[in-house]
Every structure is written in structure tokens, then in C-alpha cells.
Amino acid sequence: MEDSEIIALFFQRDQRAVEACRSRYGPLCASVANRILPTPEDGEECVNDTLFRAWNSIPPQHPKSLPGFLAALTRNLAIDRMRANTALKRGGGEIPLVLEELEEAVPAPGSVEEAVDSRLLAESISRFLRSLPEKERLLFLRRYWYLCSVKEAGALGGMSEGTASSLLRRTRNKLKKHLEKEGFVL
Amino acid sequence: MSRQSAVLLDAMAYLDPELVLSAAPPAAAQYKKRRPLWVTAAAVIAAAALLMGAAGVLNRYFSLGGFEIESNEQHFSIDLSAKGPVAVKDGRLYFEMDGQRTDITDLVDEHTPYLYTAYNASGQVFSHILAGGTPEDYGWVEIWFDAAKQRYVWAGKHGEISGNGLLGQDLEPAAGEEVADIMDCPWIAPGVEQIAASLN
Structure with missing residues (x-):
């Protein structure tokens, strides 16, 4: 079944879309x-949650x-689940480390504080990633x-690991400059 | 860590899907990770559906290779209709995973498998896939540890042959011989030996 047919089933509220x-x-x-x-069982529950969320989101969304x-x-659901684990002191996997690393990519505060639009921010990051060499882009995304x-x-x-760590650091610095140039204030 | 870095992490959910899917990690890392020595025990090959004892919630999940599994403590079954990660195109044998394709034609034969090991973010192995044979006669087998049930599980396909079973709490190198016989794939035995060695 093609994706367009699956989406059509969602719009018809036909549960075969989920399957x-x-x-x-x-x-x-x-x-x-x-x-x-951390476990396949968590992963399985997360996939079930994803399908349930997709059922509730399409329509109105049309991916x-x-x-x-x-x-x-x-x-998103997996990260939320890991954040809950972190709050419960059960460990947060890679998330705390990733957040710490991303600190270096946060643009310097500007004079105007405003709520950032996540989608505009993502579009900007997508543009930045397209400008990178493939190896650097794949490493960043992974x-x-x-x-x-x-x-x-x-x-x-x-x-x-050392080379990857160095390259990631350079990419985070470049991302920070890119976001500052595009005027983002987080 | 700050709220700002969390904003960045969350915003990445909206990245261009094409970019994201192009970077889907194959998880085919060829490096080995040191693991604790497993306690030796007899391997047990079982049939597709098994009665295991006490009742439990029925779990339903996909293996890395696409097999659909239903299990609880009374029931274990695998839907073997998955297409799988191995395909032939233009006379070449390819291993396909997470949107990436690797030409394994020259890496495998009747006695030599290609081993694909997948890790989760915590660095824990969650599945192994072996592929082998020739473009004319190939197959694949997935082996993973069912954490809830504390046992290894295998499932695979070779032409018209599909099979699956349990390998017990420990993965013994000799278990590969039994699976190789069932699946009629000699390359499975050295592959299982390689996996078992990587666990030590």
C-alpha cells in the first residue's frame, strides 16, 4: 500500500491505516x-503510542x-519517556549528554526576548545541515x-570517538554562528 | 543544561524529513563491544508457538529485521512474512537497513556471513542480523535477546524456508549448527560463533 493510500485511510477514519x-x-x-x-519493551510501547498519536493527528495533519x-x-515520544525516567532518577540515556553538548550551539542572547518558533528554527537548522559536507551532516544527525x-x-x-567528538564540537560552533546570523534568540 | 538546549533538541523534530531519513543510522557497526561472560547453558531450539508457564501481558513488537513478535509468558509467536533486509538487484546481493544499502556480494558466500550488529543509545546490543549465501541462493537470520523473557530468540528466511526458535538464556556457539541445519544455511554456524565471541 502506498503512503498516499495509507493517509487516505486515516482521513476516512479507517483503522486499517494504523495496521x-x-x-x-x-x-x-x-x-x-x-x-x-533502554529496553525493547519500552520501544514497543513507544511504537504503539506513535501509532495512536498518528491516528489522533491525521487528520487534520497531512504529512x-x-x-x-x-x-x-x-x-518525541521516546525523548519524553526518557525525560520522565530522568525525573524519576532512572537515568536518561544519551539525552543529558546531548543537551549538555547542545549548550555550545545556543546563540548568544539578543536584545529582544521572544518565543522561538520551533518550525522556523528547524527550517534554519535544515538549511545549515544542507550546507555541510555529507560526512559532517550524517554525524550531526546521528x-x-x-x-x-x-x-x-x-x-x-x-x-x-575522538575524531567524531572534535568534528561535532566544530559543527556545534558553526551552528551557533549560523543561528546568530539568522537572528535566533532562544 | 539549559532550557535553550532543550529547545534546540525539540526543534530538531521538525527537521526536513528527507535529511533525517537519509541519515538513518544503519547500526551496522563492525566494532565489537566487550560484554560480560555469559554463563554456559544448554541451547534449546523450540517451535514457533511455545507454552511458557505463567500468564503475562501480551507484548507485540517488531524485530530490527521486520519480524512481528507477539509474546507473553504463555505465548510466543513470530510473523515470518517480513521481506527482510537482504535483496538482489542486478545480480548483486545487498543488505538494506534504515534506508542504507550495502553491497555484500563479495563479503559473503555459502560459508561466510555478513554480520550486522545494532546498538541502542545506551550502547547495548539489541539485535544481530546475519546474511549469507550468493545472489542466487541467499538468506538471513536475526538473533536478539528477549530481555523480558531472559532468552535469545532467532528467526530467519532462506528461499522458501522460514524458521524461528529459542536459544535459551545463553548463546552457545554450537547453537549455530542447529539453526544452520534447520535453515539449510552453512554460513549461519560461523556467524553465531562470531556473535557468541563478541559477547565474551
């Missing part, structure tokens, strides 16, 4: 969830990329989107 998503993109969602969450939409939903450990993200790109 079609599970069949076609369940492994992708599980892959995202299992990288963030341009169904796998991208489902992967992002899964990531670390900060998929929340791979630095070691794994580096190994996947043929880099040592």
Missing part, C-alpha cells in the same frame, strides 16, 4: 525508539512524508536526531 503504518513503518519506528529507550512524520513522532552515542555515530562514519 498499514505498523506493517510498513513499524521497523523504522522501532529502530528510532530502541536507540533512545508530506509519512515515514518522516512517524519517525519524528517516535523520537548524534542529535537519532541520539546515537558519540562512539557509535563516529564508528558509523568510519571515525574514532
Whole structure:
């Protein structure tokens, strides 16, 4: 079944949409969830939550990329679950480390404080990522989107942990300058 | 850590999906990770559906390779209809995972597998996939540890043959011989040996 047909089923409130998503993109969602969450059971619950959330979101939403939409939903839900674990002192996986690293990419405060639009910020980051060499872009996304450990993200790109760590640091600094240039105040 | 870095982390959920999907990690890291020595025990090959004892909540999840699993403490079953991560195109054998494709034609044969090991963000192994054979006669087997049930599980496909079973609490190198016989794939045995060695 094509993605457009699955989305049409969502709009018709036909529950076969959920099963079609599970069949076609369940492994992708599980892959995202299992990288963030500590156990397969957590991952499984997260995938079920993703499908439930998709059912409640489409319509009104009409995702341009169904796998991208489902992967992002899964990531958000997995991160929320890990944050809850952190609050309960059960450990937060890579999230605390990632947040600490991203401090370096936060633009300096400007004179005007305003709520940032996450979508505009994401568009800007997407533009920034497209400007990077492929190796650097893949490393950044694997670390900060998929929340791979630095070691794994580096190994996947043929880099040592130290090299990956250095390259990520340089990329964070470049991102900070890019966001400042585009006028973002977080 | 500050609220601002959390804003950045959350905003990334809205990145261009094309960019995100292009970077989906294959998790095919070829490096080995030191693991505690597992206690040796007899391997047990079981059939698809097993009665395991006390009742429990029915879990439903996908393996990395796309098998759909239902299990609780009384029931264990696998839907073996997954297409799987191995495909032939233009006479070449490819391993496909998370949107990335690796030409494994020259890396495998009847006795040599390709090993794909997936890690979660905590650095824990959550699945191994073995692929092997030739473009004319190939197959794949996934082996993972069912944490809730404290046992290894395998499932695989080779042409018209599909199989799955349990390998017990420990992954013994010899278990690969039994799976290789069931699946008629000699490359499985050295692959399981390689996985077992990586756990030590």
C-alpha cells in the first residue's frame, strides 16, 4: 500500500491505516525508539503510542512524508519517556549528554526576548545541515536526531570517538554562528 | 543544561524529513563491544508457538529485521512474512537497513556471513542480523535477546524456508549448527560463533 493510500485511510477514519503504518513503518519506528529507550519493551510501547498519536493527528495533519512524520513522532515520544525516567532518577540515556553538548550551539542572547518558533528554527537548522559536507551532516544527525552515542555515530562514519567528538564540537560552533546570523534568540 | 538546549533538541523534530531519513543510522557497526561472560547453558531450539508457564501481558513488537513478535509468558509467536533486509538487484546481493544499502556480494558466500550488529543509545546490543549465501541462493537470520523473557530468540528466511526458535538464556556457539541445519544455511554456524565471541 502506498503512503498516499495509507493517509487516505486515516482521513476516512479507517483503522486499517494504523495496521498499514505498523506493517510498513513499524521497523523504522522501532529502530528510532530502541536507540533512545533502554529496553525493547519500552520501544514497543513507544511504537504503539506513535501509532495512536498518528491516528489522533491525521487528520487534520497531512504529512508530506509519512515515514518522516512517524519517525519524528517516535523520537518525541521516546525523548519524553526518557525525560520522565530522568525525573524519576532512572537515568536518561544519551539525552543529558546531548543537551549538555547542545549548550555550545545556543546563540548568544539578543536584545529582544521572544518565543522561538520551533518550525522556523528547524527550517534554519535544515538549511545549515544542507550546507555541510555529507560526512559532517550524517554525524550531526546521528548524534542529535537519532541520539546515537558519540562512539557509535563516529564508528558509523568510519571515525574514532575522538575524531567524531572534535568534528561535532566544530559543527556545534558553526551552528551557533549560523543561528546568530539568522537572528535566533532562544 | 539549559532550557535553550532543550529547545534546540525539540526543534530538531521538525527537521526536513528527507535529511533525517537519509541519515538513518544503519547500526551496522563492525566494532565489537566487550560484554560480560555469559554463563554456559544448554541451547534449546523450540517451535514457533511455545507454552511458557505463567500468564503475562501480551507484548507485540517488531524485530530490527521486520519480524512481528507477539509474546507473553504463555505465548510466543513470530510473523515470518517480513521481506527482510537482504535483496538482489542486478545480480548483486545487498543488505538494506534504515534506508542504507550495502553491497555484500563479495563479503559473503555459502560459508561466510555478513554480520550486522545494532546498538541502542545506551550502547547495548539489541539485535544481530546475519546474511549469507550468493545472489542466487541467499538468506538471513536475526538473533536478539528477549530481555523480558531472559532468552535469545532467532528467526530467519532462506528461499522458501522460514524458521524461528529459542536459544535459551545463553548463546552457545554450537547453537549455530542447529539453526544452520534447520535453515539449510552453512554460513549461519560461523556467524553465531562470531556473535557468541563478541559477547565474551
